Amino acid sequence: MLKRIFLLSLFSTLLCLNNAKAQQKVTVAIAANMRFAMEQLKTEFEKETGISVELITGASGKLAAQVTEGAPYDVFVSADMNYPDALYKKGFATEAPKIYATGLLVLWTAKPDMKLNGDLKMLLNPALKKVAIANPKTAPYGLAAEEALKYYKIYELVKDKLVFGESVGQTQQFIATQAAEVGFIAKSMVMADEMKGKGEWVDVDPRSYSPITQGVVILKHGNEANKSNSARFYNYLFSEKAKVIFRKLGYIVK
Numbered sequence: 001m002l003k004r005i006f007l008l009s010l011f012s013t014l015l016c017l018n019n020a021k022a023q024q025k026v027t028v029a030i031a032a033n034m035r036f037a038m039e040q041l042k043t044e045f046e047k048e049t050g051i052s053v054e055l056i057t058g059a060s061g062k063l064a065a066q067v068t069e070g071a072p073y074d075v076f077v078s079a080d081m082n083y084p085d086a087l088y089k090k091g092f093a094t095e096a097p098k099i100y101a102t103g104l105l106v107l108w109t110a111k112p113d114m115k116l117n118g119d120l121k122m123l124l125n126p127a128l129k130k131v132a133i134a135n136p137k138t139a140p141y142g143l144a145a146e147e148a149l150k151y152y153k154i155y156e157l158v159k160d161k162l163v164f165g166e167s168v169g170q171t172q173q174f175i176a177t178q179a180a181e182v183g184f185i186a187k188s189m190v191m192a193d194e195m196k197g198k199g200e201w202v203d204v205d206p207r208s209y210s211p212i213t214q215g216v217v218i219l220k221h222g223n224e225a226n227k228s229n230s231a232r233f234y235n236y237l238f239s240e241k242a243k244v245i246f247r248k249l250g251y252i253v254k
Contacts, residue, residue: 025052026222026229027072029063031079031214032134032169033103033141033186036194038077040245045236051229059167061138067092067219074222074230077237079103079168079186080140081215094223097215100237101251104187105144105209110176110199118202120152123161123182131161132174132183141168144209145184151208175199187250214251 030038035057042053056063056073064083067073068090076093077100078084084097107116116122123131134142142164149155163180165171168189175183176198190201216237222230236242243253 024050024229025054026074026226026233027054027056028075028077028233029056029058029067029071029073030077031060031063031140032057032167033079033188034077034214035169035189036192037188037245037249037251041236041242044241044245045233049232049236051232053233057167057169059135059138060140061135062166072221072225073219074226075216075234076219077214077216078140079212079214081213082140084215084217087219088217092220093217094220095217097217098238099213100216100242101214101246101253103141103212103214104206104250104252105141105148105184105204105212106187106190106201107182107204108172108175108185108190108199108201109182110178111181112200114182114200116182116200116202118205120148120154120204123149123158124154128181129161130163130174130180131158132163132165132171132180134168134171134184135164135166139165139167139171140212140214141184141186142171144212145204147209148184148204191248191250 038055046052060078060080060083064087067087076084081097084093087093088096109116133145136142136146163174165174168185171183172185172189174180189195218230218234246253
């Protein structure tokens with residue numbers, strides 16, 4: 001009888017330990033511009049805490065919509081402040097969003113013979129057929145690209161050339177495969193080690209588009225079902241280690 005009680009107690013303890021181990025995970029929805037930065041952050045965070053990180057990548061607007069439809073994400077790392085703020089006001093986040101970084105926009109091409117310039121006038125070249133941008137309705141970097149085109153008063157002249165990626169990540173793929181000769185993506189994407197030496201890029205004047213202030217929130221699911229791990233990852237985004245990674249990839253951080 002005692003042996004049976006001991007075995008049941010041991011089984012119960014092991015089950016609890018296994019459940020605790022299984023819970024050492026945080027699910028993070030990230031805007032596509034953050035892919036390279038987050039891969040580095042994920043590696044460092046997992047090494048430091050033992051908590052595994054699952055990254056779900058997409059356009060900020062699409063990810064926000066998934067949250068409202070019940071997606072069980074713990075933390076939302078957006079490419080703007082509007083989408084996380086809207087989630088907060090609707091009760092899907094525990095606190096108002098906080099800015100973790102400000103992004104920058106670049107014009108990028110994978111064609112080795114193409115010369116780029118910051119005033120975007122080369123987009124008017126009749127020989128240039130397709131210009132890729134992220135969907136401005138769901139992707140903040142797409143909205144910034146649209147603003148830049150309007151700032152230089154060439155939007156109406158090039159709008160028929162525009163091809164829209166679902167996210168800035170898909171936009172990058174359009175350019176990388178030369179489905180579009182040139183396009184607008186996040187500076188963080190061309191600054192990544194994986195992208196060095198691939199194509200040519202030029203900064204788009206930050207005065208030509210609204211500041212791309214990027215916000216993060218702990219979501220309701222993370223607060224209720226995974227509070228400790230969610231908070232640790234959220235706080236890690238504001239650590240000095242994270243800031244070093246952000247700056248290396250061209251983000252502006254305080």
